[in-house]
Amino acid sequence: MKKIVIYLLALTLTGCLWSCDDDKPSGHSIFDTTVGPENEFEEWLLYNYVYPYNIEVKYKMEDIEADMKYTLAPAMPDKCIALSKVIKYLWLEAYDEVAGLTFTRTYTPRVIHMIGSGAYNTNNTVVLGTAEGGLKITLYKVNDIDPEHVTAAQLNDAYLKTMHHEFAHILHQTKNYSTEYQNITGKDYIGDDWSSNSQTEALARSKGFISRYARYSADEDFVEMISIFVTRDQDAWEAMLEASNTVAEGNKETGKALLEQKFEIVKDYLKNSWGIDIYELRSVVQRRGNSLGQLDLTQI
Known part of the structure; x- marks a missing residue:
């Protein structure tokens, strides 16, 4: 009886191995495994943020990237285009000029996350930005920017002061x-x-x-x-x-x-x-x- 069981088990395992061998995928995947820019803005980000600074700009609303305790709205693409150009010119390239590209590339965060609305607290304050362990800076109220009528003073109060503030956190944490x-x-x-x-x-x-x-x-x-x-x-x-x-x-x-x-x-x-x-x-x-x-x- 024991021999019969052993023989049957052996035959079963052989059948499984044969079946698994037949299930090997052949040919190309049915999924698109290539990753690239989806539009002109993302191509611009690739050459102006990813390649020189290793920074990813996230401008599409992703729940996993946002703070769930706030009710937030996504950023509009045209506002993100304007702010991305401003941040590069007035923040990244300013540090390039003073401290060098290597410094900027090394210590700036790996992700800049843009959110359209503000993050409002129950004490009547609003969060303009946050820094997370030196890896990510989140900017809020991005939809408030007016690409056609913008001044440095407005940008300083709404965004650039926040960028310098959060980057200084990264420096002193280092x-x-x-x-x-x-x-x-x-x-x-x-x-x-x-x-x-x-x-x-x-x-x-x-x-x-x-x-x-x-x-x-x-x-x-x-x-x-x-x-x-x-x-x-x-x-x-x-x-x-x-x-x-x-x-x-x-x-x-x-x-x-x-x-x-x-x-x-x-x-x-x-x-x-x-x-x-x-x-x-x-x-x-x-x-x-x-x-x-x-x-x-x-x-x-």
């Missing part, structure tokens, strides 16, 4: 800044309370913060200093410092004095850690912003 920075105004970081009505811009400045949001944490404070400095000209920066030239209750120094201490650490950090002169970076960003009119943002 090489951290001095712990002395957070000690300057450490008692006045307040987390989510920065957005409450009582926490005004004027109060933040008097306490030594360049913006209300800078009071969220030392990291946010640090990158706000960089992003605001490089997207403002010297006159605008000086005006911010002068508006901070008051002493907040409980403080011994003026907000201006505290901001100047912070700025020295920021300046030294960029120079010593990355070889970047923050004044040169701002000069390049400003010059490119002033020549933005040379770009045609309406077509590839």
